[in-house]
Amino acid sequence: MEELIRVENLQKVFGEKEVLRNIDLKILKGEIFAFIGPSGAGKTTLLRLLNFFEIPEKGNIRFRGMNSDIINIRRRMSLLFQTPAIFNNSVFENVAYGLKVRGIDKKIIDKKVGDALNIVGLPGIEKQNARTLSGGEAQRMAFARAIVYDPQVLLLDEPTANLDPANVMKIEEIIKRIRNERGTTIVLATHNIPQVRRIADRVGILLNGELIEVNSKVGIFSKPRDARSEAFINGEMIY
Numbered sequence: 233m234e235e236l237i238r239v240e241n242l243q244k245v246f247g248e249k250e251v252l253r254n255i256d257l258k259i260l261k262g263e264i265f266a267f268i269g270p271s272g273a274g275k276t277t278l279l280r281l282l283n284f285f286e287i288p289e290k291g292n293i294r295f296r297g298m299n300s301d302i303i304n305i306r307r308r309m310s311l312l313f314q315t316p317a318i319f320n321n322s323v324f325e326n327v328a329y330g331l332k333v334r335g336i337d338k339k340i341i342d343k344k345v346g347d348a349l350n351i352v353g354l355p356g357i358e359k360q361n362a363r364t365l366s367g368g369e370a371q372r373m374a375f376a377r378a379i380v381y382d383p384q385v386l387l388l389d390e391p392t393a394n395l396d397p398a399n400v401m402k403i404e405e406i407i408k409r410i411r412n413e414r415g416t417t418i419v420l421a422t423h424n425i426p427q428v429r430r431i432a433d434r435v436g437i438l439l440n441g442e443l444i445e446v447n448s449k450v451g452i453f454s455k456p457r458d459a460r461s462e463a464f465i466n467g468e469m470i471y
């Protein structure tokens with residue numbers, strides 16, 4: 233597979249704390265890449281760096297085949313937060329947001345919002361107030377908002393952390409479908425190891441701000457290169 237994102241020697245510091253150090257990584261076009269690691273390892277910070285919400289102290293991030301202008305790159309990426317903001321407005325307005333800021337034609341917006349709601353299994357609820365949705369529905373609506381402008385790269389920060397098993401399965405199906413149907417590159421942060429087994433192609437293990445191992449899913453589960461990876465995957469690591 234073709235390389236889409238290259239991260240080189242990335243470092244991020246907050247105050248006195250080096251939150252990420254020496255991160256080197258390639259993300260391939262159309263893959264589902266999962267970052268796993270315990271809470272506080274730096275997963276969210278890494279996703280925020282990839283989306284240019286944060287600026288690194290050292291190192292750089294390069295996108296192949298995209299205009300090097302940061303604004304242009306950001307327009308082709310989407311980040312779904314762990315706890316998405318739900319505007320006190322209709323589902324339509326919530327989902328259409330990213331299209332409206334891009335100045336897209338009303339008819340096209342209607343069509344794209346409908347398509348996105350279909351993909352996440354919430355067809356026809358455009359007029360409902362978003363604040364009346366259940367937790368699982370709200371997360372799927374936020375997912376629709378993230379994919380409605382067909383981003384090339386979708387960054388997902390623990391998208392199923394607060395959901396019941398049925399909604400976890402739905403979100404995982406949506407992730408696979410988006411990748412398979414649209415070829416979207418997906419970068420997922422999670423501490424859910426069974427989820428990694430179910431949907432990831434490749435895996436990076438983050439521990440205390442360090443990317444200790446990047447491997448294929450099969451590799452990481454059958455032959456981890458680092459003893460700490462093995463301990464984390466087997467749930468033997470105590471925090």
Ligand SMILES: Nc1ncnc2c1ncn2[C@@H]1O[C@H](COP(=O)(O)OP(=O)(O)O)[C@@H](O)[C@H]1O
Pocket residue numbers: 246247251269270271272273274275276277278
């Ligand atoms: N804006 C911030 N200011 C100061 N410290 C931060 C900030 N954001 C994250 N951190 C710290 O960086 C570390 C990594 O956090 P985070 O990336 O959220 O980890 P994870 O998502 O893996 O749980 C934590 O110690 C956290 O407290």
Ligand SMILES: [Mg+2]
Pocket residue numbers: 275276277389390
């Ligand atoms: Mg996090």
